[in-house]
Amino acid sequence: MSADAVVVGSGPNGLVAAVLLARAGRKVLLLEAAERFGGGLRSGELTLPGRVHDLGATVMAMALASPAFRELREQGLKGVEFAHPPVAAAHPLDDRPAVLVHRDARRTAEGLGRDAGAWLATAGATARGGFPLVGLLLKPLGPWDPAPRAFASAARFGLAGVLPATTLARRAFRTVEARAVLAGMAAHSMLDLRAPISGGYGLLLAGLAHLVGWPLVRGGSQELADALVAELRSLGGEAVTGHRVRRLAELDAPTVVLDVTPRQLLAMADLPPGYRRALQRFRYGPGVFKLDWALDGPVPWRDPAVAEAGTVHLGGTLEEIALSEAETAAGRHSPRPYVLLVQPYAADPTRGGHTLWAYCHVPNGSPVDMTDAIETQIERYAPGFRDRVLARHAMGPAELEAANPNLVGGDVGGGMASLTQFLRRPVWSPAPWRTPLPGVFLCSASTPPGAAVHGMGGWQAARLALKDQARSR
Structure with missing residues (x-):
């Protein structure tokens, strides 16, 4: 041709x-x-015949x-x-109920107590900016459509989004729950959460959960x-x-x-x-260590509400997650890493059974096996998880680069x-x-x-x- x-x-x-x-x-x-x-x-x-796993992106x-x-x-x-889970994302905590991020911003805010108004003024405002705001953020160099309201939304977003996630969380929120949720969102950026614009990544992802949801294909x-x-x-x-x-x-x-x-x-x-x-x-960023599992049933979360979430952020409080990401940025392996976990079966029953994947951040090119550290973080919030594992598949940075x-x-x-x-x-x-x-x-x-x-x-x-x-x- x-x-x-x-x-x-x-x-x-x-x-x-x-x-x-x-x-x-x-x-x-x-x-x-x-x-x-x-x-x-x-x-x-x-893992097993008939179990469909995503090698890369899952949540869309x-x-x-x-x-x-x-x-x-x-x-x-x-x-x-596209298939939507009942809950977009969940953030378990050790000594209190998990925080649930729903498609409905107000329902999410209700679960944040005295930070309800602050959530609606930050993540909720990002969602209200709608597709025009998303378009501007995804076209930072243009071409831009003439939409004055979108530029106003982007200006408001930028004032908060340029901040480090740690700073934004402490300025915007008073509760452990709201601060932790923002940290879990911001850590998708793979940045040290003390770095500029890490807060913006968290706000955008939270806003998208309310605007379009966090679906799977x-x-x-x-x-x-x-x-x-x-x-x-x-x-x-x-x-x-x-x-x-x-x-x-x-x-x-x-x-x-x-x-x-x-x-x-x-x-x-x-x-x-x-x-x-x-x-x-x-400059390339940190790598990831990824695990896929075939399970004999759903993850046994201590808080049953987490079972309805497509995405789960594991790592505890803002301070714990920030420490984990700072360790990675410094070239070290956190003993209690932030873990991003996806349970596709919450939205899509067509993948041959209960499949699960998760990864943690590691220094670029790391040869360290993080299987135990990741599974220990899951067990922290889901005791008995390892008993559900039928098969697992691990891919560190070298294996991921060989595949792509x-x-x-x-x-x-x-x-x-x-x-x-x-x-x-x-x-x-x-x-x-x-x-x-x-x-x-x-x-x-x-x-x-x-x-x-x-x-x-x-x-x-x-x-x-x-x-x-x-x-x-």
Whole structure:
């Protein structure tokens, strides 16, 4: 096939770029090195036959909220069904009932006692900003739609969101419960919670829980990847697995979109010295140690209400979680790590039984087995958990990177999510998706707005590619 555009890598950003280019009438060739499409959207039988586990992303709030995926769905993306758990997220505590984050902001606030009003003024206000606010946050460099109310919401969000999560939690909330919940949300950023903008990550995730929920894709995340590939093929595009692109010189197309990180781009191309040095300075974040389990029944939570949550944050109080993340940021392994856990069966009974996954943060490239530390944290809130385990599957940073080279050192975020790298991602530029090589664009999570299944890197790269092609005609 002679292609107008070649997309290398089939993570969510690469898939979005491929579909948008094809919808614009371009002949698109999608190349994936692995044997299955999806990158971070792949699913497989990791433990027992018939048990469907997600290798990467499971919870898909951004897939409902981002401009890229909303555009795809509005234009007819088929084959994807989202399943919502009864409770978006839960945060167990040792000596009191778990805090439950519901789709309804007011119901959530009622569980926070004297911090009810503060929750509605922070997370609730983020949710009330709606899709216009999410659009601005996911398009920090534009293009922006003229929506004055969205800019006002973004300004209010920014005043709080720029703060470290520890500072924001202590200023905004008085209760142990509300502070802990914000810490659990903010720790998704993989930042030291004393770092600027870590509070903003927490507010955005909490706001999304109220705006769109924290759903899963019924049948596994692979279903979303497969639906995007099917859409590409229906538009005349070609998609090929098992084809690793080692050098850009192998490709012959006027447009090339790369769903890779700076490390892979450095190996694939001869780049101008200044750009090469900038990519070499790009910083990767902490890695993760991930466990998947097949269970003989649901997790035996001490607080039964936690069983209804799709996502569970384990780590205790704000102070405990902040200490754990600070240890990781300093290159150490916390003995009581913050654990992000997902129980898909709370929303989706089609995965062959009670499957579960969790991970904790570790220093980038860590070889340390964190199985016992993670399971001890689960047992802390669910005594007898280990008795339910039929099989387990572990993946440390080395195994994760071997399965997906974009996960450098186990970094599932595509690079450090710090303030300086929020916009310098991977270089300072008004359009960092465009490389100095003519017709070559970068679209991975190493470009703005960073990690999560939102497709915005692919959306931006495709938009720029189409603009450049229109100019050249």
